[in-house]
Amino acid sequence: MIEYLPRSKQHTELYVTQYGIEACSHGHYHGPAVRDYYLLHYIVDGEGIFEVGGTRYELRKGQGFLICPDVVTYYEADSTNPWTYCWFGFDGQLAESLLKQAGLTMDHPILHYDRDDSIYQYFTFMNESKGYHKARETRLTGLLYSLLSLLVEFGPAMTTYEHKESRAAIYVEKVKDFVETNFAQKITIEHIAQFIGLNRSYLCSLFQLQMSTSIQDYLIRYRIQRACEMMGNAELTIGDISRSVGYQDPLLFSKIFKKVMGASPKLYRSEARKI
Known part of the structure; x- marks a missing residue:
């Protein structure tokens, strides 16, 4: 069966x-x-x-x-x-x-x-x-x-190296989960490190090694990704979207959005509506 x-x-x-x-x-x-x-x-x-x-x-x-x-x-x-x-x-x-x-x-x-x-x-x-x-x-x-x-x-006993690799993968998933759950809040790397219970510098090094990007860059790109998903909602202003992904300053949001996406939020939304 x-x-x-x-x-x-x-x-x-x-x-x-x-x-x-x-x-x-x-x-x-x-x-x-x-x-x-x-x-x-x-x-x-x-x-x-x-x-x-x-x-x-x-x-x-x-x-x-x-x-x-x-x-x-x-x-x-x-x-x-x-x-x-x-x-x-x-x-x-x-x-x-x-x-x-x-x-x-x-x-x-x-x-x-x-x-x-x-x-x-x-x-x-x-x-x-x-x-x-x-x-x-x-x-x-x-x-x-x-x-x-x-x-x-x-199961078989892991080597020290295998144990470290396994724990590293778990910590990385915890970072990603924290970001994806709290991206709309005013969070910092220190907040993430405290939540996971690791030294900030150690966690940053571990994440960089596993993901080939920094925690800060991961957070920024995740926020911008979510912002792009919200662009299709005509009821939301750029300011609404900015605050919804953790940026209280719409000007800062626009600057970061343009750096990541290569276009301002306004232009991105306009082009997306043409598709």
């Missing part, structure tokens, strides 16, 4: 796209093909093979494999002892960093977990969540977080 789920508009940081289970027939295969989300398979019984990037893995009960977005993969059930697997499709801003903490990446796609049947139980819980009506999406997201926390807890 398989259930497909609509993309979450509420839980953009992490959400379930589908889940399912299948007792495969002898030699059943899928691919070569790509996905546009993460897909984690866990083998409940039997055996099979998984191929990615020119490498072939022979897998059995208690193991699993991760399919990353836009990566060509192929997998096939054993001809004599075909596998039964359950799977979890998911995506979101935190998906990659959480998987890295669990030791699962495009270069290391194999899962090892034979402690108990907890992973299969999460599939069961997801299926049982059909009984939820108003809160099912939140329930599924919570179960996905719990599943990934299990994999992180009992």
Whole structure:
């Protein structure tokens, strides 16, 4: 069985796209093909093979494999002892960093977990969540977080470098989330650093390294991007838009807008209406 789920508009940081289970027939295969989300398979019984990037893995009960977005993969059930697997499709801003903490990446796609049947139980819980009506999406997201926390807890120990890289990705997402939530306010880099709990200079260096731009430039460009989106609303004046994206001084807003977009807000709006 398989259930497909609509993309979450509420839980953009992490959400379930589908889940399912299948007792495969002898030699059943899928691919070569790509996905546009993460897909984690866990083998409940039997055996099979998984191929990615020119490498072939022979897998059995208690193991699993991760399919990353836009990566060509192929997998096939054993001809004599075909596998039964359950799977979890998911995506979101935190998906990659959480998987890295669990030791699962495009270069290391194999899962090892034979402690108990907890992973299969999460599939069961997801299926049982059909009984939820108003809160099912939140329930599924919570179960996905719990599943990934299990994999992180009992996954391979990360090297110091991998741990730093994973934490850096999380901090960058927190900066982006803070900016996207509070861009209309009078925020500073110091405010962001205090919110995240890191030294201002360290956070700025970390963000620059990960994003190849400064936090200040990211904030400016995000504000201007949102301003451009508001230009189509004829009821808003340039001053209204300026204040709505965090600039109390319309003249300063116009100066920054022109620097980023190459045209004044008035000219940009005029040209946009011609399209």
